[in-house]
Amino acid sequence: MKSAVETLNPTRVRLTVEVPFEELKPSLDAAYKKINQQVTVPGFRKGKIPARVIDQRFGRGAVLEEAVNDALPKLYQSAVQEGELNPLGQPEVDITELKDNETLTFTAEVDVRPEIEIPDYSGIEVTVDATEVSEEEVDKAVEQLRERFATTTVVERAAAEGDVVKIDLEARVDGEVLADGVAEGVDYTIGSGRMLEGIDEAVTGLEAGGTATFTTELKGGSAAGREAEVTVTVQSVSARELPEPDDDFAQLASEFDTFGELRDDSRRRLLEQKKYEQATEAQEKVLDALLELVEVPMPQKLLEDEVETRKHNLVNHQLGQLGMDLDGYLQMQDKTAEEFDAELKEQAEKGIRTQFVLDEIAKREKLNVSQEELTEHLMRRAQSSGMSPDQFAKAVVEGGQVPMLVGEVSRGKALATVVESVTVTDTNGERVDLEDEESAGETVQAQSGDEQAPAEGEQKAGS
Numbered sequence: 227m228k229s230a231v232e233t234l235n236p237t238r239v240r241l242t243v244e245v246p247f248e249e250l251k252p253s254l255d256a257a258y259k260k261i262n263q264q265v266t267v268p269g270f271r272k273g274k275i276p277a278r279v280i281d282q283r284f285g286r287g288a289v290l291e292e293a294v295n296d297a298l299p300k301l302y303q304s305a306v307q308e309g310e311l312n313p314l315g316q317p318e319v320d321i322t323e324l325k326d327n328e329t330l331t332f333t334a335e336v337d338v339r340p341e342i343e344i345p346d347y348s349g350i351e352v353t354v355d356a357t358e359v360s361e362e363e364v365d366k367a368v369e370q371l372r373e374r375f376a377t378t379t380v381v382e383r384a385a386a387e388g389d390v391v392k393i394d395l396e397a398r399v400d401g402e403v404l405a406d407g408v409a410e411g412v413d414y415t416i417g418s419g420r421m422l423e424g425i426d427e428a429v430t431g432l433e434a435g436g437t438a439t440f441t442t443e444l445k446g447g448s449a450a451g452r453e454a455e456v457t458v459t460v461q462s463v464s465a466r467e468l469p470e471p472d473d474d475f476a477q478l479a480s481e482f483d484t485f486g487e488l489r490d491d492s493r494r495r496l497l498e499q500k501k502y503e504q505a506t507e508a509q510e511k512v513l514d515a516l517l518e519l520v521e522v523p524m525p526q527k528l529l530e531d532e533v534e535t536r537k538h539n540l541v542n543h544q545l546g547q548l549g550m551d552l553d554g555y556l557q558m559q560d561k562t563a564e565e566f567d568a569e570l571k572e573q574a575e576k577g578i579r580t581q582f583v584l585d586e587i588a589k590r591e592k593l594n595v596s597q598e599e600l601t602e603h604l605m606r607r608a609q610s611s612g613m614s615p616d617q618f619a620k621a622v623v624e625g626g627q628v629p630m631l632v633g634e635v636s637r638g639k640a641l642a643t644v645v646e647s648v649t650v651t652d653t654n655g656e657r658v659d660l661e662d663e664e665s666a667g668e669t670v671q672a673q674s675g676d677e678q679a680p681a682e683g684e685q686k687a688g689s
Contacts, residue, residue, distance in 0.1 A: 229305035236523035257292035312339040337525035350648035352511040378464035451557035584637035
């Protein structure tokens, strides 16, 4: 077999492959055997029909077609290996010549990973928020904890901000009650902002048995994004009482004996959260700065496929679970279809560039993924997907997506390597020494768009 590679552009090549006919013999034998099992010829036992009879009765062309279809994948893979190519996606194959008992010639066009030069990135400098915790933030955290332990008492008075009302709701669009627009016995804290816009004004001042009607835009359900007339009826009004911020509360709400110890623990938790957010911010900014330094040719077919995959997952999975269609989503986001498509393309392009660049760094730095690292990443992915680790692992293996997870871990390590090499300072001018936070891999996936359920993931740029 002879093969030649023609570079069409930095991300696409054409393979021309010429195969001597004798190399097709195993596939020809397999074709005759397969046809033998499928047809019946009077005078011959099934499976014992001579090749010349099959040629006469069914045509040599049918045999050749079966043989070529069997041989092409293996011949293509051999040509890819011979050309030392890194193909992306499926090739477009064209048989240019097939001479019986002489030669088979075909071409295969396919996207390939572009050659990427990684410049010196040690000069990157980024600034991130400082990890300072104010007393006001500690107060707010403690207040939120007190809210969790609040008690309620039914009162015979008009509802006011902070009260908990038990309400019935009925939503109408164009005068018709929605099938999913009726709810009864819903508890709602006035002023929490956790329900429909306008509901706070509607229920404030109502006593038990009181009814009010208001107009609002629905955020979910079958009529998401549409204006509805909502009738709310108050079943009861309850006053909320927060526990006193003292040692008794500390013992009730935590493992600490004193309120002072509880506050110190709240401050510590806030500081840990800010350090995590600081690490994530640093990774995002370093990644953006790195991408600015590297020129990455974009395979157009791969980009088109990635955009289509992202759109499919959004419409059929994320929005579908919310009972919303794309038109409703665009209306809620106040975007046109053109703006949405442009944004999706930009995100997809950045995701592909991120994968290419970090994969190249991982290759250059010889970053390997251990079984322990893969297991830890799988556990985090399982948690974020809502599946048990065993369920997630089974789905990953059955979907053939272990290489995808390995790529995610590898890119996370590559990003961590870059972050360790650059200068990160906080808004106070202090040098930030970032440890290898777990958020590194999550940042990479957020940029590349790979964070999805195993059944839906597709190996593309990361394959």
